[in-house]
Amino acid sequence: MADVTLEHIYKIYPGDVTAVRDVNLHIKDQEFVVLVGPSGCGKSTTLRMIAGLEDISKGTLKIGEKTVNDVAPAHRDIAMVFQDYALYPHMSVYENMAFSLKLRKFAKTEIDKRVREAARMLELEEYLERKPKALSGGQRQRVAMGRAVVREPSVFLFDEPLSNLDAKMRVSMRAELAELHDRIKTTMIYVTHDQIEAMTLGDRIVVMKDGLIQQYAEPLDVYAYPANEFVASFIGTPPMNMFKGTLKRNGEELIFDGENFQVQLPKRMHESIQSCVGKAVTFGIRPEDMKIEGQQEADSTQSLNAQMFLKETLGNELIAHLQSAQHKFICRVDSHDRPNLDGELTIYPIMERAHIFDGESGINLTVPEHMKQAQADTVLAS
Amino acid sequence: MTDTNIMNISRDDEQADKGRVTKATIVHLILAIVGLSLALPFVWMVFTSLKPPGEINNQEWMPSSLKWGNYSQVFEEVNFAKFYWNSIFVTCWITFITVLSSAMAAFAFSRLQWAGRDKMFILYLATMMLPGLAMMIPNYQIMIEFGLVDTYLGLIIGSSFAPFGTFLLRQFMMTIPKSLDEAAEMDGATKWQVFWNVVMPMSRPGIITLTIFTFMGSYQSFFWPLVMIRSVDLYTLPIGLLYFDSAKGNTTHLLMAAVTMSVIPMIVIFIVMQKHLVKGIQLGGVKG
Ligand SMILES: Nc1ncnc2c1ncn2[C@@H]1O[C@H](COP(=O)(O)OP(=O)(O)OP(=O)(O)O)[C@@H](O)[C@H]1O
Ligand SMILES: [Mg+2]
Numbered sequence: 001m002a003d004v005t006l007e008h009i010y011k012i013y014p015g016d017v018t019a020v021r022d023v024n025l026h027i028k029d030q031e032f033v034v035l036v037g038p039s040g041c042g043k044s045t046t047l048r049m050i051a052g053l054e055d056i057s058k059g060t061l062k063i064g065e066k067t068v069n070d071v072a073p074a075h076r077d078i079a080m081v082f083q084d085y086a087l088y089p090h091m092s093v094y095e096n097m098a099f100s101l102k103l104r105k106f107a108k109t110e111i112d113k114r115v116r117e118a119a120r121m122l123e124l125e126e127y128l129e130r131k132p133k134a135l136s137g138g139q140r141q142r143v144a145m146g147r148a149v150v151r152e153p154s155v156f157l158f159d160e161p162l163s164n165l166d167a168k169m170r171v172s173m174r175a176e177l178a179e180l181h182d183r184i185k186t187t188m189i190y191v192t193h194d195q196i197e198a199m200t201l202g203d204r205i206v207v208m209k210d211g212l213i214q215q216y217a218e219p220l221d222v223y224a225y226p227a228n229e230f231v232a233s234f235i236g237t238p239p240m241n242m243f244k245g246t247l248k249r250n251g252e253e254l255i256f257d258g259e260n261f262q263v264q265l266p267k268r269m270h271e272s273i274q275s276c277v278g279k280a281v282t283f284g285i286r287p288e289d290m291k292i293e294g295q296q297e298a299d300s301t302q303s304l305n306a307q308m309f310l311k312e313t314l315g316n317e318l319i320a321h322l323q324s325a326q327h328k329f330i331c332r333v334d335s336h337d338r339p340n341l342d343g344e345l346t347i348y349p350i351m352e353r354a355h356i357f358d359g360e361s362g363i364n365l366t367v368p369e370h371m372k373q374a375q376a377d378t379v380l381a382s
Numbered sequence: 383m384t385d386t387n388i389m390n391i392s393r394d395d396e397q398a399d400k401g402r403v404t405k406a407t408i409v410h411l412i413l414a415i416v417g418l419s420l421a422l423p424f425v426w427m428v429f430t431s432l433k434p435p436g437e438i439n440n441q442e443w444m445p446s447s448l449k450w451g452n453y454s455q456v457f458e459e460v461n462f463a464k465f466y467w468n469s470i471f472v473t474c475w476i477t478f479i480t481v482l483s484s485a486m487a488a489f490a491f492s493r494l495q496w497a498g499r500d501k502m503f504i505l506y507l508a509t510m511m512l513p514g515l516a517m518m519i520p521n522y523q524i525m526i527e528f529g530l531v532d533t534y535l536g537l538i539i540g541s542s543f544a545p546f547g548t549f550l551l552r553q554f555m556m557t558i559p560k561s562l563d564e565a566a567e568m569d570g571a572t573k574w575q576v577f578w579n580v581v582m583p584m585s586r587p588g589i590i591t592l593t594i595f596t597f598m599g600s601y602q603s604f605f606w607p608l609v610m611i612r613s614v615d616l617y618t619l620p621i622g623l624l625y626f627d628s629a630k631g632n633t634t635h636l637l638m639a640a641v642t643m644s645v646i647p648m649i650v651i652f653i654v655m656q657k658h659l660v661k662g663i664q665l666g667g668v669k670g
Contacts (some may be wrong), residue, residue, distance in 0.1 A: 100569035
């Protein structure tokens, strides 16, 4: 049971490769935090620094109240599940799980009790005598978790533990992981490049890019109030629609001008974007927040015209790829009534859910004040 | 038209089959000839070892009567049991030290991080390029310095450290995923425990291969013991066999009896370990 605190953490590899820069994170006790980002963004490096498998180049790492920068991995009271499971092939499932307890000189009876308990919890009882070679991917995964569980550590680390499983197995293991966290209520830090895993598992998620934290917030907040263009297009499939244009003033109103796509921006945005009048901005809106006339209830008075050039049928919905002059964007449409999407379509964006991003820095200018405050609190002030 | 085609095809098939049969036969024939010719000297050795002294130089392969007494005579002429013991004793120690030290060095060269590691390894490997005989002179001088000439210790130490084993096991260990070390480290293992409880058991095929190679090599080793040993008490088998050299009279039958007895441990080891040996070589070949 412990908080994990990263203060101004850097990782600089030989040859001046800065893999992680100025990472500040406060992970609360019993929290499930997911680090997500594209390949090479420094997720694993961050996790491995917490584990003690990589040296910390700069900054302070605390587990509980204790600074552990120079503490060996074995003494940090953490357990890690590796992407390739890293099971000892020459040991049985039982021995794999018992190994760490044996090294720590636990009594035989205590080892036995813990291993059997973990095996029961993870439904591994009938495989205890088998070697890892004779197990399926999902079973190996559970053994790897069991090996971590028996130690009763105060922090669990996972590095893409589900990426070697097939799609179905991944979904069911995801549920098991969530269940495991509910049951043992321990701090968990989880690395993945899969945003669905991040959204479904995390109490909070950390979105990273190029070694920098982009946003640290609850999944729904990340989805509804992405901190910048990168987060907006990384989280959510299909990604958020982005329209390039300029911000203009027209009397009392502020207008997003994307040439053939012009919209009046809601009053709530005015204060935070006024300074950008005359500058390049990006108008962002999620595919489900653009309604097609005649197909969906439209509550907006502003619209644009478009034609569909590609349709993806997913069963519960259609993904319509639309084009309007130079703009290409996507709409999600309920497929139940087999909508006819041929010809000229009128699209109504739900302006209340739209975002304006700074054209240069990509920062979301329209995040509500209370959200900004909450995010600033979790990421320690730099 | 179609009919003839089918006929043609089936005839082609038959021919192909026939071709395959004759090819297999030829291959087997060649293998049999090679196998036999390799076995011939061995057979000759055993037959000669059973010949009465008078028949040694005649052209007959088969002895007129089987003289088992040759074998016991070997033990009467020299302290053959002692030679046997020396050989086994020295060989076992050499094998043990070589395998253990190679494994430890391989671990250091493959799994520990230290400055200059890979350069050091190349330097270490380079010593393999030097002919063994060239190294014997400095090695012998070292033994003189330490007063180890004509001792078991000198015999053992002098041939216990060879880069080949380190090379073999390093290549082997490099195929073991690094995450296993890390998992063990997080489980609370010290470097030694990672080595002993994780890397060593996983290197088993490599270890077995190296054990067999080393055992066979040092059991047969001739030159180093010849240089090192003065007293008959320390004679190993290859040196002991010199006693029956024809220079000391016509004792080929005794020599052959002694040789036959001395190859028995190797044959036993080979039969027992054969499966592992092949596996080890394959593993090394495919993965290393
Ligand atoms: N030993 C190393 N030496 C130099 N650079 C390294 C080293 N290890 C990692 N890096 C670099 O650090 C960056 C971050 O790597 P990291 O493994 O943390 O990425 P990741 O986010 O886990 O990506 P992935 O999703 O592909 O696992 C990468 O650009 C990588 O090239
Ligand atoms: Mg990674």
